Amino acid sequence: MRSPVFIAALLVAVLLDSAFLQVLTIGGAxxxxxxxxxxxxCFNASKLAAWWGALGMGLLYDLVSPTPVPGGATIVVxxxxxxxxxxxxxxxxxxxxxxxxxxxxxxxxxxxxLLLIHQVGWFASWTVRGWLGDPVPWxxxxxxxxxxxxxxxxxxxxxxxxPVSLLLDRVERxxxxxxxxxxxxxx
Amino acid sequence: xxxxxxxxxxxxxxxxVVSVLPTRIMGGVLGDVSSVMxxxxxxxxxxxxxxxxxxxxxxxARGPLDxxxxxxxxxxxxxxxxxxxARQEVVELERKLDQFGAIRRADPSGAxxxxxxxxxxxxxxxxxxxVQLMTGTALGVAAGDVAMVRGDLLAGRxxxxxxxxxxxxxxxxxxxLGRIDASIVIDEAGKGRRLPVQLEAIGGQRLACDVPLDGGxxxxxxxxxxxxxxxxxxxGMVLGSVVEVVRKDQQPLRGRAIVLPAIDVGTLAEVxxxxxxxxxxx
Numbered sequence: 180m181r182s183p184v185f186i187a188a189l190l191v192a193v194l195l196d197s198a199f200l201q202v203l204t205i206g207g208a209x210x211x212x213x214x215x216x217x218x219x220x221c222f223n224a225s226k227l228a229a230w231w232g233a234l235g236m237g238l239l240y241d242l243v244s245p246t247p248v249p250g251g252a253t254i255v256v257x258x259x260x261x262x263x264x265x266x267x268x269x270x271x272x273x274x275x276x277x278x279x280x281x282x283x284x285x286x287x288x289x290x291x292x293l294l295l296i297h298q299v300g301w302f303a304s305w306t307v308r309g310w311l312g313d314p315v316p317w318x319x320x321x322x323x324x325x326x327x328x329x330x331x332x333x334x335x336x337x338x339x340x341x342p343v344s345l346l347l348d349r350v351e352r353x354x355x356x357x358x359x360x361x362x363x364x365x366x
Numbered sequence: 367x368x369x370x371x372x373x374x375x376x377x378x379x380x381x382x383v384v385s386v387l388p389t390r391i392m393g394g395v396l397g398d399v400s401s402v403m404x405x406x407x408x409x410x411x412x413x414x415x416x417x418x419x420x421x422x423x424x425x426x427a428r429g430p431l432d433x434x435x436x437x438x439x440x441x442x443x444x445x446x447x448x449x450x451x452a453r454q455e456v457v458e459l460e461r462k463l464d465q466f467g468a469i470r471r472a473d474p475s476g477a478x479x480x481x482x483x484x485x486x487x488x489x490x491x492x493x494x495x496x497v498q499l500m501t502g503t504a505l506g507v508a509a510g511d512v513a514m515v516r517g518d519l520l521a522g523r524x525x526x527x528x529x530x531x532x533x534x535x536x537x538x539x540x541x542x543l544g545r546i547d548a549s550i551v552i553d554e555a556g557k558g559r560r561l562p563v564q565l566e567a568i569g570g571q572r573l574a575c576d577v578p579l580d581g582g583x584x585x586x587x588x589x590x591x592x593x594x595x596x597x598x599x600x601x602g603m604v605l606g607s608v609v610e611v612v613r614k615d616q617q618p619l620r621g622r623a624i625v626l627p628a629i630d631v632g633t634l635a636e637v638x639x640x641x642x643x644x645x646x647x648x
Contacts, residue, residue: 190407193407194407194410194414197407198410198411198412198414198415198418199417199418201418201422230371234374234377234378237381238381242396242399243400243403243404243407245397245400245404253397254389254393254397255393255396255397255400257381257384257385257396258381258382258384258385258386262381262382262385307386308385311386311388312388313388
């Protein structure tokens with residue numbers, strides 16, 4: 180995988196996720212682009228490149244996601260998105276042999292599932308930090324509502340994933356992925 | 367699932383360790399890194415925000431663009447400014463009440479009346495601080511009446527021949543007031559030991575007096591009026607404070623105390639005059 184292309188795609192994803200995709204919100208369902216990119220990378224890149232991609236994506240999303248805490252300040256925590264992305268990658272990479280990656284619906288649905296898995300890691304990481312005394316970014320006692328919101332977001336992401344995966348397929352050759360069946364892809 | 371790449375494993379372990387470190391340890395560094403990232407991403411993000419708002423404007427049913435809301439905001443601002451003005455007036459009136467109370471406590475004889483006087487322009491060609499006051503004999507102000515600020519800080523005396531509606535204020539430190547008998551309060555907090563002195567203006571709106579070098583006079587000590595040629599009600603008021611004590615060249619055992627007036631008349635907008643004359647309006 181060509182790193183500059185991945186970094187460019189990552190920056191586009193983080194920009195669209197942070198500043199634009201709210202335009203597609205329906206009700207409380209807000210789509211996210213990064214699970215689609217993550218699914219695309221995990222299904223096409225070599226395993227190691229996919230792992231590094233997931234780690235980089237999680238770190239970047241953590242660094243651009245300051246969390247408000249009581250008192251009006253914000254804190255930056257590395258961990259929730261990183262752990263979430265690694266968890267999602269660990270689910271996606273074994274599936275690449277069984278998913279028909281040219282099928283945009285399959286990629287879209289899997290992107291939604293990856294977002295749900297990412298959210299599990301995200302909630303887990305914040306819960307651990309909560310045990311250590313840090314504030315958590317949801318209303319205490321209302322974590323169910325936050326998780327339900329994640330489910331609707333996953334549905335919206337799956338819908339968004341369909342056209343985006345089509346678009347990514349068009350530009351697949353730019354990414355320099357190893358060919359299917361090659362040794363490089365299995366490493 | 368086995369990941370053979372050692373750098374990746376180290377990176378993941380590092381990320382996991384950082385993820386559980388308390389904010390007080392890593393928060394500052396991460397905040398700085400985040401700020402740099404955000405600074406790089408903010409410009410394109412702002413463009414996207416603008417496009418997003420153009421595509422899907424936020425609901426402004428009662429937002430700043432709504433005419434009703436705009437009118438409400440205007441009214442809010444109007445009443446807020448009025449409230450601030452009223453509050454300022456209350457503070458000013460409270461200050462005056464405090465001042466009048468302090469003056470009455472200091473001289474309960476009642477043979478005077480207090481007159482507020484706005485400070486007007488400085489008298490032309492006078493570089494020594496004489497100012498015009500916007501009050502005069504119509505309110506009982508007479509030549510030689512004292513003007514004060516904040517209860518017991520002497521600002522000066524009303525100059526000769528006050529007009530009906532205006533008069534001049536000769537400030538403390540002006541040569542026109544002549545020599546002033548006063549006392550330096552050596553021990554303000556204790557028994558109130560005082561050292562009688564005679565002040566004279568030395569220019570620059572300062573006063574000076576001779577003091578014994580071993581008299582205990584130090585910078586910061588208050589100087590109070592003790593001059594029988596001044597109105598009785600002004601006795602004991604603060605003229606200023608000692609700012610410097612220097613040895614006299616000709617008399618090595620004596621020193622020269624420099625006194626700075628308590629009030630710089632040039633900075634005042636209003637003074638209170640203890641008027642002793644008749645109220646001509648009556």
